[in-house]
Amino acid sequence: MNVTVILPTYNERGNIIVLLDGLSQAVTGIPGHAFSFLVVDDTSEDGTQEVVRRYARKHPDIFLLSGKKEGLGRALLRGMQYAIDTLHADLIVQMDADLSHDPASFSSFIKEIDKGADFVVGSRYIRGGSIPSNWGLHRKIFSVVGNAIVRFGLGFPLVHDWTGGYRAYMRKYYDRFHGEMKKFSGYVFQIAFLHKSIRSGARAVEVPIQFTDRLYGRSKIAPSQYIRDVLRYVVTQRIKAMMQGSFGKFCIVGTAGFLINTVVLELGVQFGLHPVLASVMGAELAIVSNFIFNNAWTFRDRKIHGKRRIIKFLQFNATSVGAIVIQAGTIWVGTAFYGISAYRIFYILGVGIGLVWNYIMYSTIIWKRQGQ
Numbered sequence: 001m002n003v004t005v006i007l008p009t010y011n012e013r014g015n016i017i018v019l020l021d022g023l024s025q026a027v028t029g030i031p032g033h034a035f036s037f038l039v040v041d042d043t044s045e046d047g048t049q050e051v052v053r054r055y056a057r058k059h060p061d062i063f064l065l066s067g068k069k070e071g072l073g074r075a076l077l078r079g080m081q082y083a084i085d086t087l088h089a090d091l092i093v094q095m096d097a098d099l100s101h102d103p104a105s106f107s108s109f110i111k112e113i114d115k116g117a118d119f120v121v122g123s124r125y126i127r128g129g130s131i132p133s134n135w136g137l138h139r140k141i142f143s144v145v146g147n148a149i150v151r152f153g154l155g156f157p158l159v160h161d162w163t164g165g166y167r168a169y170m171r172k173y174y175d176r177f178h179g180e181m182k183k184f185s186g187y188v189f190q191i192a193f194l195h196k197s198i199r200s201g202a203r204a205v206e207v208p209i210q211f212t213d214r215l216y217g218r219s220k221i222a223p224s225q226y227i228r229d230v231l232r233y234v235v236t237q238r239i240k241a242m243m244q245g246s247f248g249k250f251c252i253v254g255t256a257g258f259l260i261n262t263v264v265l266e267l268g269v270q271f272g273l274h275p276v277l278a279s280v281m282g283a284e285l286a287i288v289s290n291f292i293f294n295n296a297w298t299f300r301d302r303k304i305h306g307k308r309r310i311i312k313f314l315q316f317n318a319t320s321v322g323a324i325v326i327q328a329g330t331i332w333v334g335t336a337f338y339g340i341s342a343y344r345i346f347y348i349l350g351v352g353i354g355l356v357w358n359y360i361m362y363s364t365i366i367w368k369r370q371g372q
């Protein structure tokens, strides 16, 4: 395979040659691949480009791509494009150029690719991996908690390290996603590229890496901005996934149930029933409707057939009793404090809380996926 190692640099004069030497050494023992190294520099002011040019004269496998400063994400995309179009890379390896990523781990990435992975992630948070022990507590927390939020927030807990930049991936992920990737920068770029690749079926594997602090030069990361951007990415992706998946349908079925519930409640009150009793009747009719339509549509991929439907309907009723209790209880407490005329406000509140309860119950108990 043609392998291109992309090394983004911005003022890394003190690090880049040490890294290139380390990498040349690291690849000599790896059979079966042709390696090239691409330094993607954004008009560094410290002479990074001059030292790389001088070094490249003696090393024909080293290339320099220079461009204007548009951030790390853009630099990586430019590097990937050059690697594929000009250097004909099948596989891209990406590393920070500040000596935080150790060339000694390089061969483990290629080994996983040789075994059939198509996206290898260098991970600080699996056995054998580490973050620097001299990091201050707040930085450790920032990194560990940030990665945990992404990991669980996006729903791919098997990958532990989302924000790192030591990775190897097949060119097809650039081909597929380069257009959509232009809008992301910094940590979000790393997260989004991995996320899109995994979602499209990448066989992602982690290898442990020991992350060390840079010795020379300055960090270019502005934490507060990235925290905000990462959270925004995770939350919007989560909402999108819910709306595209069963949650959107659940809401539509639930709205129909809500209308049934409301009509019965209002009619019941008109005919002189207490709102608590009328809401129970309305809720039960809504439950019947919800069960039928959720089974036929929302959770169609897990549809319940035959006699099991009776048992499941009883179970469904039992879990929905939780929502009825929540709804009636909210009305009860509300009307006790604010008078009977305030029942509508507390009905809406109760329905809202019951909605969350129901979705969790339905998707994890009633229409539980096989094997869960």
Ligand SMILES: Nc1nc2c(ncn2[C@@H]2O[C@H](COP(=O)(O)OP(=O)(O)OP(=O)(O)O)[C@@H](O)[C@H]2O)c(=O)[nH]1
Pocket: 007, 008, 009, 010, 011, 012, 040, 041, 042, 069, 070, 071, 072, 075, 095, 096, 097, 098, 100, 165, 214, 218, 219, 220, 221
């Ligand atoms: N070409 C290019 N490279 C960049 C840019 N910003 C950062 N880099 C490089 O990307 C790599 C990672 O950036 P760092 O500043 O080390 O960020 P970090 O590793 O998250 O932060 P530290 O742990 O403090 O070093 C380094 O090799 C940087 O030189 C940029 O705008 N353009």
Ligand SMILES: [Mg+2]
Pocket: 096, 098, 100, 214, 219
């Ligand atoms: Mg760094």
